[in-house]
Amino acid sequence: MKSLVNGSLEGYQIKIAKFKDEFIWHTHEKEDEFFLVISGRVDLHVKQNGKVEVFTLNDGEGLVVPQGIEHMPVSKGISNVLLFEPATTLNTGNVINEMTVEEIEKI
Template sequence: MSTSIVPVNLADKLSLFDELWSQKKVAVLNDYEVKLAKLKGEFVWHAHEDTDELFLVISRRLTIQLRHADVLLEPGELFVVPRGVEHCPVAHEETAILLLEPAGTLNTGSTGGPMTKAAEILT
């Protein structure tokens, strides 16, 4: 991604795609990627052994299931899943989120499977 002096409008970027559970890279911050995604339903249980993962809810609600508790996020709220902690995001209605994690982090961590997708650059 090139350096730009144009701000990223999250609503505009979210309007460019409809695919669920597909991360779209909208910016790079040092060695981190800023990604948007739309979620609905339940993802897969997974962990990221080497990195924390930040979830920021833009619209609707997101539940992040942990093995010992659930974390409910409302719009404007964020939660950092610590590295190595198994989690499963769940959205009962279509929810827009922003993710912040190191470049190259797979969405399913070490779990793999059919839901594994690399982030796509959204221009």
């Protein structure tokens, strides 16, 4: 996943990201995360109450993943996604690994 910051509003960042393939399961303990698919298709896998539910988002469709909910985006092919989240939000949430991006390129 590659993200670019396109602007900010009241401590939130507006990010444009390219999703491809399967990301990782992660949680944002204190932040809600809004996904809006600009083009492509993203399956958001969400774990709640011991069950996995998949929300399929196509062009123009969005979803808020509430704080504390474990989730994993999956995109077959490349999808362009707008994210709206607090500026402090790490892309990998509670997981720090080689996919973690601490400084996002600004456009």
